[in-house]
Each structure stands twice: as structure tokens, then as C-alpha cells.
Amino acid sequence: MKALRVSLFLNSFSTLQYHFARDIGRFLEDVTNLRRLLERQSYIHGLYLCFPFLRADSFTRIDRMHWRQALTRTLDAAIQRSCQDIVGTD
Numbered sequence: 842m843k844a845l846r847v848s849l850f851l852n853s854f855s856t857l858q859y860h861f862a863r864d865i866g867r868f869l870e871d872v873t874n875l876r877r878l879l880e881r882q883s884y885i886h887g888l889y890l891c892f893p894f895l896r897a898d899s900f901t902r903i904d905r906m907h908w909r910q911a912l913t914r915t916l917d918a919a920i921q922r923s924c925q926d927i928v929g930t931d
Contacts, residue, residue, distance in 0.1 A: 854882070858889040865903055869911050876915040879922060887926035888919045 857879075861871050879885060919927055 855885060856887040856889070857885060858891070860891040861893065863893045868903060869907055872911040872915050876911075876918050879915065879918040882922050885919060885922045885924050888924050888928070889926075890929045892929060892931050 859875055861868060879888075916927060
């Protein structure tokens, strides 16, 4: 979160590597903040996302519909900025 606040002063960047917090409860807030950051960019070449909580039991603690909608909006924001590389890892 602090990194996102600092990034408000960035005019542009071509690549972004984002590591989500291990606390899946913060996931929706993190994804929303990431989407807002992407929406302020005119172009982004690569988006690299690290999901440290990718385990089947993690997803029982969040609403899958909200998870899917939030992540889809964020990926759409990247694609609308001509993003060529979108990679997700654990």
C-alpha cells in the first residue's frame, strides 16, 4: 500500500511487478488500488503479478464473484493500456 501511495508521484512506467499481501483479506483492496494506478498510465508494456496465497483453502475466505470482478477489471485496465505481457505467479 505504501508503495502505491509513493507511486502517485510517478508520471509513467512501462513495467510493473506487484506482489500481493499474503493476507487474502486485503486482496480486493490491493486489486482496486492496482487498477487505479494502471488507469492513470497511458501505456504499460508488462504486468507481473505475484499471488503468494494461491492455495485452494485460501479462496474459501473471500467472495469469488467479487474476486473475479476485481481482477477482471484490473486486467482490462492493463489491456486497454496496450499491455503485451501479463504474467501471474505464486
